[in-house]
Amino acid sequence: xxxxxxxxxELIRRxxxxxxxxxEKRLRESIEKEEPGxxxxxxxxxxxxxxxxxxxxxxxxxxxxxxxxxxxxxxVGWSTIQLKKQIRAAxxxxxxxxxxxxxxxxxxxxxxxxNNLGGDDFPYIHFEETEGEDLVxxxxxxxxxxxxxxxxxxxxxxxxxxxxxxxxxxxxxxxxVQKAQGQGCAPGILGxxxxxxxGSSYIKSKEVLFSEMGTRNKDPNLAELEExxxxxxxxxxxxxxxFGGKTTxxxxxxTGLSRLPAxxxxxxxxxxxxxxxxxxxxxxxxVIYD
Amino acid sequence: MKHITTPISDDAIRDLKVGDSVALTGRMVxxxxxxxxxxxxTFIKKTRPPQxxxxxxxxxxxxxxxxxxxxxxxxxxxxxxTGEYKFIAAGPxxxxxxxxxxxxxxxxxxxxxxxxxxxxxxxTLKGCQExxxxxxxxxxxxxxxxxxxxxxxxxxxxxxxxVPEALWVxxxxxxxxxxxxxxxxxxxxAVVDDASKKVLEQLLERP
Ligand code: SF4
Numbered sequence: 001x002x003x004x005x006x007x008x009x010e011l012i013r014r015x016x017x018x019x020x021x022x023x024e025k026r027l028r029e030s031i032e033k034e035e036p037g038x039x040x041x042x043x044x045x046x047x048x049x050x051x052x053x054x055x056x057x058x059x060x061x062x063x064x065x066x067x068x069x070x071x072x073x074x075x076v077g078w079s080t081i082q083l084k085k086q087i088r089a090a091x092x093x094x095x096x097x098x099x100x101x102x103x104x105x106x107x108x109x110x111x112x113x114x115n116n117l118g119g120d121d122f123p124y125i126h127f128e129e130t131e132g133e134d135l136v137x138x139x140x141x142x143x144x145x146x147x148x149x150x151x152x153x154x155x156x157x158x159x160x161x162x163x164x165x166x167x168x169x170x171x172x173x174x175x176x177v178q179k180a181q182g183q184g185c186a187p188g189i190l191g192x193x194x195x196x197x198x199g200s201s202y203i204k205s206k207e208v209l210f211s212e213m214g215t216r217n218k219d220p221n222l223a224e225l226e227e228x229x230x231x232x233x234x235x236x237x238x239x240x241x242x243f244g245g246k247t248t249x250x251x252x253x254x255t256g257l258s259r260l261p262a263x264x265x266x267x268x269x270x271x272x273x274x275x276x277x278x279x280x281x282x283x284x285x286x287v288i289y290d
Numbered sequence: 291m292k293h294i295t296t297p298i299s300d301d302a303i304r305d306l307k308v309g310d311s312v313a314l315t316g317r318m319v320x321x322x323x324x325x326x327x328x329x330x331x332t333f334i335k336k337t338r339p340p341q342x343x344x345x346x347x348x349x350x351x352x353x354x355x356x357x358x359x360x361x362x363x364x365x366x367x368x369x370x371x372t373g374e375y376k377f378i379a380a381g382p383x384x385x386x387x388x389x390x391x392x393x394x395x396x397x398x399x400x401x402x403x404x405x406x407x408x409x410x411x412x413x414t415l416k417g418c419q420e421x422x423x424x425x426x427x428x429x430x431x432x433x434x435x436x437x438x439x440x441x442x443x444x445x446x447x448x449x450x451x452x453v454p455e456a457l458w459v460x461x462x463x464x465x466x467x468x469x470x471x472x473x474x475x476x477x478x479x480a481v482v483d484d485a486s487k488k489v490l491e492q493l494l495e496r497p
Contacts, residue, residue: 098366
């Protein structure tokens with residue numbers, strides 16, 4: 001099997017240092033919405049400078065290079081054991097090159113492994129066999145600060161008056177945004193999943209974040225709720241970094257899962273403005289980066 | 291934009307108000323979770339006996355932190371093997387995790403400013419009034435940009451905590467921050483939190 005270690009290092013470099021154009025565009029557009037001279041506007045302007053600088057110098061956009069989340073879609077014939085080894089080797093090397101910060105800490109003994117490799121769980125890799133011919137590796141870096149403000153609700157939630165329907169979902173998501181304040185490095189992007197069990201629900205709320213900015217759910221009811229949540233979140237005036245301002249949430253993505261009759265979970269994953277996700281496609285001999 | 295150089299005087303601190311944009315210059319020390327826990331347990335509450343070079347580091351820190359600034363930051367640093375350190379990415383980390391410790395650390399070491407992101411709570415706000423000190427909010431995630439303001443890495447303590455958790459002694463030039471908690475009891479975080487809570491209540495009423 002082909003060795004893709006070097007190509008994966010390049011994927012990591014791009015993900016860590018070069019923000020996707022759709023995210024950058026949204027951020028740039030939001031500058032105009034903030035008052036000239038305000039702290040909110042100053043924050044967005046600094047963010048834009050930082051994005052350019054990181055790209056030019058191949059340095060991490062943010063020092064918290066987060067949890068590396070890999071999604072691998074592989075055609076028949078690839079070995080996931082080999083791919084996993086290559087991904088881990090690439091991550092270790094990318095860390096040596098300072099594209100990544102050593103981020104894997106043994107939770108029991110409080111020791112940083114120093115090479116970004118934890119047990120089997122770090123980095124997080126999800127393999128999915130596909131019927132297509134191309135191997136696709138997607139990578140997202142999910143920062144810790146924004147991960148900490150993610151929330152899960154079990155509906156009904158009486159304190160918020162949230163029942164087991166989309167109206168209830170709306171209420172708990174707005175609550176999550178209010179509680180997050182600027183702590184998740186607002187402006188953020190919301191990944192919301194409805195249903196599942198506690199584990200699958202959280203995983204899905206991250207998976208939806210792999211889609212592009214502005215991608216709406218095909219279900220018109222969910223699409224409408226996505227837009228409404230973005231709009232109403234911004235009415236709360238939390239603003240970039242929580243300084244106060246008009247830009248709190250850049251986009252919302254919702255997905256639904258099957259649930260047990262007894263459970264109704266809503267999970268909210270908050271993604272900071274440093275919304276780092278990239279993709280590489282192996283097409284025959286060629287490797288294409290998005 | 292106000293320009294401030296460390297060490298910072300009482301007057302200069304009292305002069306700062308919530309909302310002020312400041313460019314910081316001079317020496318400061320990074321410290322986050324492990325560092326704060328270690329300072330509290332070893333030197334302030336003394337629930338853990340000093341080990342290894344703890345006491346030497348303590349003497350150095352007393353001098354370095356007096357009138358200066360602690361930066362909540364876990365940087366990406368190159369040259370860790372060679373000792374030719376360079377800050378590659380160095381944005382702020384979430385400060386609220388240091389809420390149990392911060393006020394005591396500020397008072398013990400006479401720390402005049404804390405840089406981080408997300409703001410801190412009532413205990414630290416009180417610490418800011420008493421020390422006196424302020425909370426400087428840096429732009430979360432602006433790591434490459436902020437690393438460029440680090441003109442020199444003087445050295446590092448407690449590298450055994452790991453690169454992000456170690457105490458790095460750095461020199462910065464015009465490091466941009468916004469005062470979001472001042473020494474007069476003002477907190478932008480409390481204001482935004484209250485205002486957004488009111489809006490949330492209205493939103494929850496909407497069909
Ligand atoms: S929340 Fe995001 S931008 Fe903020 S420090 Fe963490 S990774 Fe960086």
